[in-house]
Amino acid sequence: MVESNVPPSSPAPKKEPKTNRLGFERKVYEGSKSTLCIGCGHDLITRFLIDSLWENGVPPHTVAKMSGIGCSSKTPAYFLSESWGFNSVHGRMPAIATGANAANKYLHNVGISGDGDTGSIGMGQFVHMVRRNPQCVYVVENNGVYGLTKGQFSATAEKGAKLKTGAVNDFHSIDLCAMALVLGCGFVARAFSGNMKQMKQVMRAAAAYPGMALVDVISPCVTFNNFDHSKHGFAYMKDHEEVVNQFGFVQNMENIETEMEPGEAKDVQFPDGSMIRFNALRDDHDPTDKQSALDLLLKHYEAGEILTGLVYVNPQTPSFAEVNNTVDTPLATLPAEKTRPNAQVLQTIMNRYE
Amino acid sequence: MSIATASQEALAYKIQGEPNINDMVITVATANGSGSQTSNNVLMRSIFRMGVPCNGKNMFPSNIQGLPTWFTIRVSKDGWIGRRRDADILVCMNPDSVVNDIARVRKGAVVIHEESLKIDPTRDDLICYSVPFKKMVAEVCPNAKLRKLVVNMIYVGVCCELFGIDLEIAKDALSKELKGKAKAIELNKPALEAGAVWARENLTKSDNLRVEAMPGHTDGKIIINGNEASALGALYGGCTVLTWYPITPSSSLCEALIDFMEEFRVEGDGKKTFTHIQGEDEIASVGIAIGAAWAGARAMTATSGPGISLMAEFIGLAYFAEIPVVIGDVARGAPSTGMPTRTMQSDLISCYFNSHGDTKHPVIIPGSVKECFELYCESFNIAEQLQCPVFVLTDLDLGMNNWPSDPFDMPTAPINRGKVLDEEAFKKIEKWGRYKDVDGDAIGYRTLPGSFQGGAYFTRGTSHDEYSNYSEDDRVWVANLDRLARKLETARAMMPKAIVDGAGAKKGVIAFGTSDFSIKEVLKRLRAEGKEVDYLRMRALPVGKDVLDFIRAHDEVMIVEQNHDAQMRMILRDELPEFAAKMQSLRQYDGLPLAVETVYEGLVDWL
Numbered sequence: 001m002v003e004s005n006v007p008p009s010s011p012a013p014k015k016e017p018k019t020n021r022l023g024f025e026r027k028v029y030e031g032s033k034s035t036l037c038i039g040c041g042h043d044l045i046t047r048f049l050i051d052s053l054w055e056n057g058v059p060p061h062t063v064a065k066m067s068g069i070g071c072s073s074k075t076p077a078y079f080l081s082e083s084w085g086f087n088s089v090h091g092r093m094p095a096i097a098t099g100a101n102a103a104n105k106y107l108h109n110v111g112i113s114g115d116g117d118t119g120s121i122g123m124g125q126f127v128h129m130v131r132r133n134p135q136c137v138y139v140v141e142n143n144g145v146y147g148l149t150k151g152q153f154s155a156t157a158e159k160g161a162k163l164k165t166g167a168v169n170d171f172h173s174i175d176l177c178a179m180a181l182v183l184g185c186g187f188v189a190r191a192f193s194g195n196m197k198q199m200k201q202v203m204r205a206a207a208a209y210p211g212m213a214l215v216d217v218i219s220p221c222v223t224f225n226n227f228d229h230s231k232h233g234f235a236y237m238k239d240h241e242e243v244v245n246q247f248g249f250v251q252n253m254e255n256i257e258t259e260m261e262p263g264e265a266k267d268v269q270f271p272d273g274s275m276i277r278f279n280a281l282r283d284d285h286d287p288t289d290k291q292s293a294l295d296l297l298l299k300h301y302e303a304g305e306i307l308t309g310l311v312y313v314n315p316q317t318p319s320f321a322e323v324n325n326t327v328d329t330p331l332a333t334l335p336a337e338k339t340r341p342n343a344q345v346l347q348t349i350m351n352r353y354e
Numbered sequence: 355m356s357i358a359t360a361s362q363e364a365l366a367y368k369i370q371g372e373p374n375i376n377d378m379v380i381t382v383a384t385a386n387g388s389g390s391q392t393s394n395n396v397l398m399r400s401i402f403r404m405g406v407p408c409n410g411k412n413m414f415p416s417n418i419q420g421l422p423t424w425f426t427i428r429v430s431k432d433g434w435i436g437r438r439r440d441a442d443i444l445v446c447m448n449p450d451s452v453v454n455d456i457a458r459v460r461k462g463a464v465v466i467h468e469e470s471l472k473i474d475p476t477r478d479d480l481i482c483y484s485v486p487f488k489k490m491v492a493e494v495c496p497n498a499k500l501r502k503l504v505v506n507m508i509y510v511g512v513c514c515e516l517f518g519i520d521l522e523i524a525k526d527a528l529s530k531e532l533k534g535k536a537k538a539i540e541l542n543k544p545a546l547e548a549g550a551v552w553a554r555e556n557l558t559k560s561d562n563l564r565v566e567a568m569p570g571h572t573d574g575k576i577i578i579n580g581n582e583a584s585a586l587g588a589l590y591g592g593c594t595v596l597t598w599y600p601i602t603p604s605s606s607l608c609e610a611l612i613d614f615m616e617e618f619r620v621e622g623d624g625k626k627t628f629t630h631i632q633g634e635d636e637i638a639s640v641g642i643a644i645g646a647a648w649a650g651a652r653a654m655t656a657t658s659g660p661g662i663s664l665m666a667e668f669i670g671l672a673y674f675a676e677i678p679v680v681i682g683d684v685a686r687g688a689p690s691t692g693m694p695t696r697t698m699q700s701d702l703i704s705c706y707f708n709s710h711g712d713t714k715h716p717v718i719i720p721g722s723v724k725e726c727f728e729l730y731c732e733s734f735n736i737a738e739q740l741q742c743p744v745f746v747l748t749d750l751d752l753g754m755n756n757w758p759s760d761p762f763d764m765p766t767a768p769i770n771r772g773k774v775l776d777e778e779a780f781k782k783i784e785k786w787g788r789y790k791d792v793d794g795d796a797i798g799y800r801t802l803p804g805s806f807q808g809g810a811y812f813t814r815g816t817s818h819d820e821y822s823n824y825s826e827d828d829r830v831w832v833a834n835l836d837r838l839a840r841k842l843e844t845a846r847a848m849m850p851k852a853i854v855d856g857a858g859a860k861k862g863v864i865a866f867g868t869s870d871f872s873i874k875e876v877l878k879r880l881r882a883e884g885k886e887v888d889y890l891r892m893r894a895l896p897v898g899k900d901v902l903d904f905i906r907a908h909d910e911v912m913i914v915e916q917n918h919d920a921q922m923r924m925i926l927r928d929e930l931p932e933f934a935a936k937m938q939s940l941r942q943y944d945g946l947p948l949a950v951e952t953v954y955e956g957l958v959d960w961l
Binding site: 059060061062064066076077081082083084085087088089092095096098099102103104106107124125127128132324325326327331332333338339340341343345346349350353354 | 593594618619631638640650805807
């Protein structure tokens, strides 16, 4: 860009800051400065989380942002400072998120985890969170390595992966998306922090999904696992990413102004009225077909390719809140009259024990 | 004479000679899964309905079906409900355990046994009643498949006749036990009657044991187990989220609470004012409770020893992030998987000091079914006021056995959510910090997720300052740890007070939980023999000032507990190291409820 040494004759017109439907600027959705390594993939994810929640017009104070332990789990401090946050213990964010959802079904939950946090210590809780299906944007910031403890393998590292130290991983890697599919997850997506346009659409759709929305983001660790040969590195992803579908997310109340052509499109509607419009569908995959989603994931895994996109979506899967069928008032704020039965009830019960 | 026999003599449980009215122990040996529970309950409730104080204890194996199980009814005109070591009447319905049962039964006991079972001839001291149960059940129950379930009812009939238990009352009790189901009653009643008739026509009574009506004595009383009482307490404590993982002996507490909630906490349109979640393990269970409590629910979980160990990391998080949560522990034989169906006061240390680092938590220790109700109810208020995990510690004996009690009263203390800020209150504060000690009691004010804009803060288990910001500053760390320790001092004054009986003696007994029943009985007897002794029953940790004063006021104290390492004494010695030498220890840790004989033997020479 050529620098001009000619001062402008008049000041540029002051730009009106963009606001969302709540009247908030994007900066309301920001958090503290990141302390992660420069170039860390996770910071891009944070950026798109901020974008998607802002664009979706979610009130920040209604978001509960939760995490386990790890580099990824530090990121809730870097977005939504107006939201209540809970950085809990390693691998156990699902329990916290499930409990929060039970206590107050109106919270918009965002759960940040990593491949160690979810794929190792958290594997059990992950499975059962999928089964219970509480609303939550469940983001796995997946770099194939344990960053915060300085570079050990994680369970998503590919067989044959090599560390700086020369150590080699002998074990099969876990495909969290395939697992979630088999367990009944109704929103399974994989993204790559280098494919920004796709990440935003995925995040926006995930934030509108009524149950647990898994977003497995390949997010390279520039310090410990960004070698050319690492399947979780930028170089490999750029060459081997296979995008499964293009889609646009349409918020309810938004005008439909996507670039997508209705021709080859398939629309999937969410209970809140928002919509995903899939375009340029492949012959071999309908995103509402679980079997083909699984086939595709496994096929690409064998071929060493990383499938990204919204692999599967089913808005009909009952959410935890639906199953729990609680009163309209959150359990958290029920008054005593609703939770402590009266003296007659106690007498009735006492009579049973005579 | 051995001390065991001496105590038996001293405690005067006689089977021969003058009539022994309403003072005996009946043990029935059956196989589990054979319908014996119905018969056992019918026998016990019949005696109870005659106005005679009694209670029943189950000794069951860690198994579903087919292994030996024993039911012991203590009949006591004076209302004593502690365990006596020996049975006066042994009913042998199980061939698999009969050899061992006979070998261990006390001298001179009454034995009612199946005719075909051979009784050890060297036990010529026993008073045996041989009964043809197998032949009789074939006569009253044509359906061979159901005989196994019906045969036990015959022993009830025999006992009614032999010991003077009112058969009409027994039939009523049967009807109530079977919940009025006509078919089941039709099946069982003939067996009950046949037993009584056969005994009348064939047996000559040669023992002195009798049950006689005590009209009015048990009127208005209830019979309930500790887990049901605890569940009721949680219901009346306003619990909104229950999480659990099945484990003996706490499962029935959670199942009872679920039943109560499903019956009494559903609105007209079918919507619920609670959620119960069966976690995938204890870690998830306590984590879900903590997440729910963080978001503002009144949350609890209940487990036993192994679960407490699993939960330790999350409990440390709740301690450090200051999240209220009630954790029930119904203790059992420990360590490790231990004896899942036996009782011990095994978890005092593991609850009080739970988790790594310097952590101590309030522990509430009920000593009766009524206290299970009252204290579970109150535990939620305590947890939310203190903003910390609160343990309610009982044991299998209290939790799973049926106890007589006065009916429970409506709680008087209102539900107290502690220091929670709404938007209005929040706006009045100049610079709010989640962990600021503004009131001097070491407890900050919290806001609930989602409640209003501007109230958010970040919860973390890592080091944090008063504003809950991450901090590695050494002064911030020290200040926080010091404040948490001060919070325990605030807790000390809030916990249920000890119950003190007597003052001015040189020696005192200290105990807690289910030890109370046997201790009360023995102290009455010892005092009648002229011994002077005071007694304090602790009901909580941290140790209250009243307990410390009691120890200071006596030359020696005997701390009675049902664990191996004298855990309460360890805690008390730590509180009052200068008096460590005056703290003696009396322990029973065989997995059985504390026996009167153990207490007598332990105290009689010391006093």
